[in-house]
Amino acid sequence: MKFNDITEKTLIEEIKKEFLSSKPGLSLGIGDDAAVIKAGKKKFLLTKDLLLDGIHFFKDIHPPRLLGRKSLNASLSDIAAMGGTPLYALLGLGLPEHTSAEWIDGFFTGIKSASEEFDTALAGGDISRAGVLTISVTVIGEGRNIIKRRGARPGDVICVSGKLGDSAQGLQLIKQGAKLGDDQRTDVLLKAFFDPVPQVSLGRIISEKKIASSMIDVSDGLSVDLNHLCEESGAGAEIYAGKIPASNELRFFQKKDREICLHGGEDYSLLFTVPEEKKRRMELLDKEYEISEIGRMIRGRDILLVEENGKREKLEIKGYQHFFR
Amino acid sequence: MKFNDITEKTLIEEIKKEFLSSKPGLSLGIGDDAAVIKAGKKKFLLTKDLLLDGIHFFKDIHPPRLLGRKSLNASLSDIAAMGGTPLYALLGLGLPEHTSAEWIDGFFTGIKSASEEFDTALAGGDISRAGVLTISVTVIGEGRNIIKRRGARPGDVICVSGKLGDSAQGLQLIKQGAKLGDDQRTDVLLKAFFDPVPQVSLGRIISEKKIASSMIDVSDGLSVDLNHLCEESGAGAEIYAGKIPASNELRFFQKKDREICLHGGEDYSLLFTVPEEKKRRMELLDKEYEISEIGRMIRGRDILLVEENGKREKLEIKGYQHFFR
Numbered sequence: 001m002k003f004n005d006i007t008e009k010t011l012i013e014e015i016k017k018e019f020l021s022s023k024p025g026l027s028l029g030i031g032d033d034a035a036v037i038k039a040g041k042k043k044f045l046l047t048k049d050l051l052l053d054g055i056h057f058f059k060d061i062h063p064p065r066l067l068g069r070k071s072l073n074a075s076l077s078d079i080a081a082m083g084g085t086p087l088y089a090l091l092g093l094g095l096p097e098h099t100s101a102e103w104i105d106g107f108f109t110g111i112k113s114a115s116e117e118f119d120t121a122l123a124g125g126d127i128s129r130a131g132v133l134t135i136s137v138t139v140i141g142e143g144r145n146i147i148k149r150r151g152a153r154p155g156d157v158i159c160v161s162g163k164l165g166d167s168a169q170g171l172q173l174i175k176q177g178a179k180l181g182d183d184q185r186t187d188v189l190l191k192a193f194f195d196p197v198p199q200v201s202l203g204r205i206i207s208e209k210k211i212a213s214s215m216i217d218v219s220d221g222l223s224v225d226l227n228h229l230c231e232e233s234g235a236g237a238e239i240y241a242g243k244i245p246a247s248n249e250l251r252f253f254q255k256k257d258r259e260i261c262l263h264g265g266e267d268y269s270l271l272f273t274v275p276e277e278k279k280r281r282m283e284l285l286d287k288e289y290e291i292s293e294i295g296r297m298i299r300g301r302d303i304l305l306v307e308e309n310g311k312r313e314k315l316e317i318k319g320y321q322h323f324f325r
Numbered sequence: 326m327k328f329n330d331i332t333e334k335t336l337i338e339e340i341k342k343e344f345l346s347s348k349p350g351l352s353l354g355i356g357d358d359a360a361v362i363k364a365g366k367k368k369f370l371l372t373k374d375l376l377l378d379g380i381h382f383f384k385d386i387h388p389p390r391l392l393g394r395k396s397l398n399a400s401l402s403d404i405a406a407m408g409g410t411p412l413y414a415l416l417g418l419g420l421p422e423h424t425s426a427e428w429i430d431g432f433f434t435g436i437k438s439a440s441e442e443f444d445t446a447l448a449g450g451d452i453s454r455a456g457v458l459t460i461s462v463t464v465i466g467e468g469r470n471i472i473k474r475r476g477a478r479p480g481d482v483i484c485v486s487g488k489l490g491d492s493a494q495g496l497q498l499i500k501q502g503a504k505l506g507d508d509q510r511t512d513v514l515l516k517a518f519f520d521p522v523p524q525v526s527l528g529r530i531i532s533e534k535k536i537a538s539s540m541i542d543v544s545d546g547l548s549v550d551l552n553h554l555c556e557e558s559g560a561g562a563e564i565y566a567g568k569i570p571a572s573n574e575l576r577f578f579q580k581k582d583r584e585i586c587l588h589g590g591e592d593y594s595l596l597f598t599v600p601e602e603k604k605r606r607m608e609l610l611d612k613e614y615e616i617s618e619i620g621r622m623i624r625g626r627d628i629l630l631v632e633e634n635g636k637r638e639k640l641e642i643k644g645y646q647h648f649f650r
Contacts, residue, residue, distance in 0.1 A: 025413075026413060035449035039369070108343060125355070
């Protein structure tokens, strides 16, 4: 068997089985957005992301400052997805031989700006030479009411923050030659890709107000991440096609925006489920944060897309699967 | 200025200045073997290593199981160097497209074996495709009497555990075509390179018995790591050439073993300093662990090599500097 046959998911399943741990303090291990470690009254969250040039980002088109921000913010989004507060970050950086000092300066300016914006101190790391630019970020956070991927129940309302698809549309425009500064409309979409915003404060409020039964961030695309949430919760879902939030900017470029909203990755929106009796609390939040009710958890394991005319069909699960690209 | 002008050290100095943090809880940040975070009565240690094929290891010659062990053990050595106890690990893995299932199996068998040997639970991570095999390990440990690189004072005795140079000699033999199983003598040296042992229990005992004023692990080579320790402590050192511990196996291959003992990396020995009044405690340890007294801290900033005939000369600082290789 060659590695082409193995998806990230099947490999992680194997590893989960193999490394089942009863280590004291480890209350949630492999397979969620972050691991959870108990220390006295505190719970720490640990998350790690590996980002490689040509696979997770494209150094030549990504402004270094925004790449620095995105590298840290992608991990902060994992902490947000657990309802936690980020505290510290570690940065592993592999730099190709001819990286300019200007690039390094820009990148660290970006790391610093995200680190200040989300009050996350750079605590250490590792720097070395590399064949291709390699970025590895670990973030340590803390949380009280930690929200996992599992916990959603049939009947719970499915909500998502912000708009979907802008980042994927931004990438598409970049591939077609669009640049930051071209015009206001493309800027919205390019910024969504180059400089996405992790929903740290929304995640924390959802946790404090105990609104959600489960949560994940939309990093691989709505269909893939909803599928994770359903699998972990042991339930199905129906998504109302007409309710999926798309921006005017996206609609301008995509007459049929549905595909990109369902399967485009890296929006870093929060996808969460709310039990019926807590819907009121969620609606109060909507005044401050842009939250859309896009579906409902159902019995069984199906994930369905419900058209506005009532037609129901299975939702195809596709999105960022780095192994297959 | 191109990146060739920048060493890891100068870059880390810049980053240290730029990211000086007063974040509550962060008691030691960038620039030691691990960052230290206080949480109530506990102190957590955080360390991160980035390992790249062709730079930090050679996938084609490193048996996958031993590479798995070494990947985790290199980070455990950083925890040992602070006198800490490792608790949890996160693994970031970037796999080239044609990695075989057999390789993956071997690698994870190695991770598991080191994880069990040193009671460190794999708590999570990130897996993706990559151009070259990319391994990123984060280890979280805890410690009470944390031993830093700074703290050594003039007059303190300089000690090192185990033998030096075996790993570098092992690599040299491998480059000449030696293989595991060739004979007992080469096996000792090849194992030192392929499967080095982090000094976790020694580090912990040194911490518990409050023996050392400063400590570091010998990962980049004695001269480079001693230089780190001296710089952080603001003192100099003299090393007695005749006292540097070399194995019989190394001496068999190297009539002049000094160069490789002084500058060969990846031994994962512990290098630490002991105040005169604590020497007795250190000597008691020597019964169980192999510890050599190799020098003394001195006033000033010089690092000197003292020959058996009394001749003193400046010790050249050279060793693993990944940027220059």
